[in-house]
Amino acid sequence: MILLLEEKRYPSPYVLNEIPEWEATGDTFGSKNGSGQGTIYKVKQKSSPFKQAALKVFDKKLNQEGRSRSYREYIALDLLKGAPHISQLIDTNIPKTEQEAIAKKDEDRKFWILMQVAPGVSLQTFRPPYSLLESISFSINLISIIKSFHGKGIVHRDLKPDNIQIKLSDDDQSLTNSDITILDFGLAYIDNYNENKRIPADNVNFEKVQEEEEEERIKQSQLITNIGGVYGNCWYRVPQLRSHRWGDLSNVAKEKLVQARRSPTIDASSVCAILFWLLTGIEPREEDKKQKDNKKVSSVKDEFRLLYHQKEENKLIEIVKKSVYEANEGL
DSSP states (O other): OOOOOOOOOOOOHHHHHTOTTEEEEEEEOSSTTSBTTEEEEEEEESSOTTOEEEEEEEOTTOOHHHHHHHHHHHHHHHHTTTOSSBOOEEEEOSOSSHHHHTOGGGTTOOOEEEEEOOOSEEGGGOOOOOOHHHHHHHHHHHHHHHHHHHTTTEEOOOOOGGGEEEEOOSSOOSSTTOEEEEOOOTTOEETTEETTTTEEOOOOOGGGSOHHHHHHHHHHHHHHHTTTSOOSOSSOOOGGGSOOOGGGSOHHHHHHHHHHTTOTHHHHHHHHHHHHHHHHOOOOOOOOHHHHHHOOOOSHHHHHHHIIIIIOHHHHHHHHHHHHHHHHHHO
């Protein structure tokens, strides 16, 4: 029998030269590409080889939006320093301001973020369905964590099993008492971030914004929230993060869409989708019309999948939301 060893992968010498206290192990985290915009390498401290960290190296050829996302991930981790349930930021070479981060003069520079290794394994590796109590208890814990992020003005907007790391308790192998770490803040919205104070600024009172400033502010909002394109992930994409024709909208409609794409309910809906998956084992992915029409119902599970995708999405989400609310009231 021939064993095929996984190819070792290393960050560029240029990146390693910027973190001389660390060295690469040749291993990577996650899928082949590590993440949507780069690769996450496992590194170890030269003075203490048992101390390991995750080095996320962003692709060199990121466009302006991609570089802005890398900046937002850095800022989110910076704002959440010391908070539980995240991989703590150790170091980064990403500039301190978004203007510097997206500047053309740095186009050839690879951005990187060095952070602590999240304990456990990806939630994506788990195999539902799970019991009602275990699924709801886990979802309540997840909601509490996300709510703490919202309290700091951060909406994640990319919650899915692949971005949730789980470490089960030695005494209890259920999801109920597991340690949860949230990963990948690249799509996060940070509420009115103030670069000078390094904290979220006060909310803008839109009623007091002068009419002549309105169009320019909305244009800036378009860049920040990627209005024209699809946002989020394909595991479950909430309606407000789907593609919209920005040019066809009135200023009022643009403003409403901007706010909808920043809403904390995006994360709440994603938690409901995760709860749905935990209860049924069905991933709430979108399927094209041809796939839906040709799918044959061979079991109750397949029938439920068709019901979810074709007709009753909103109703099922409301049922899940109600279940979470009732469970929260009873615990």
